Amino acid sequence: AQKVTQAQTEISVVEKEDVTLDCVYETRDTTYYLFWYKQPPSGELVFLIRRNSFDEQNEISGRYSWNFQKSTSSFNFTITASQVVDSAVYFCAFKAAGNKLTFGGGTRVLVKP
Amino acid sequence: DAGVIQSPRHEVTEMGQEVTLRCKPISGHNSLFWYRQTMMRGLELLIYFNNNVPIDDSGMPEDRFSAKMPNASFSTLKIQPSEPRDSAVYFCASSLGTGNSNQPQHFGDGTRLSIL
Numbered sequence: 001a002q003k004v005t006q007a008q009t010e011i012s013v014v015e016k017e018d019v020t021l022d023c024v025y026e027t028r029d030t031t032y033y034l035f036w037y038k039q040p041p042s043g044e045l046v047f048l049i050r051r052n053s054f055d056e057q058n059e060i061s062g063r064y065s066w067n068f069q070k071s072t073s074s075f076n077f078t079i080t081a082s083q084v085v086d087s088a089v090y091f092c093a094f095k096a097a098g099n100k101l102t103f104g105g106g107t108r109v110l111v112k113p
Numbered sequence: 114d115a116g117v118i119q120s121p122r123h124e125v126t127e128m129g130q131e132v133t134l135r136c137k138p139i140s141g142h143n144s145l146f147w148y149r150q151t152m153m154r155g156l157e158l159l160i161y162f163n164n165n166v167p168i169d170d171s172g173m174p175e176d177r178f179s180a181k182m183p184n185a186s187f188s189t190l191k192i193q194p195s196e197p198r199d200s201a202v203y204f205c206a207s208s209l210g211t212g213n214s215n216q217p218q219h220f221g222d223g224t225r226l227s228i229l
Binding site for chain 2: 033035037042043044045046047050052091095098099100101103105106
């Protein structure tokens with residue numbers, strides 16, 4: 001069975017600092033997909049990024065970047081130059097064969113002005 | 114484009130009453146998911162449908178819960194009779210593709226359910 005672990009329960013930073021969220025997953029599958037979602041205080045879940053297991057190229061999208069390392073089963077997510085609007089709970093999620101998403105427990109990010 | 118639409122946004126009802134949550138997936142999406150979110154258990158998948166057919170309902174807590182998808186644009190999650198421990202936020206999500214796909218799930222705003 002798959003498992004997703006987000007060891008950080010809460011991170012507090014001051015605006016403009018960078019924030020890196022850790023995600024570690026466990027699986028025996030060779031093909032799988034990883035996602036990050038954001039849940040702001042208003043409660044909705046917003047899809048941010050995805051990565052396929054066969055593509056380890058790391059990318060940057062605006063202030064977001066992610067570091068996928070298959071060798072360590074990690075899929076870390078960084079927010080550069082954080083803003084107050086980034087305050088939210090961030091979820092890492094995993095999907096292999098079939099259609100089921102397994103979510104981590106979430107990391108609450110608090111960005112102070 | 115319209116996202117996943119859930120109704121109601123909030124529901125407060127007394128124990129024992131029937132509760133029906135509704136979801137309209139994104140047009141063209143052929144997979145639909147129902148999740149429950151609580152502080153204690155986080156996000157749990159309750160059931161999902163591919164092409165209107167229930168594929169995996171192993172997450173449904175007990176017989177009091179049932180879900181239907183009569184057509185591609187509508188699904189319901191029903192709790193009868195409701196109990197206080199059912200209080201949670203219920204999310205509906207939809208995605209393109211079935212099976213082994215990298216398509217993300219897009220979530221509705223959720224229904225915050227309180228059972229008194």
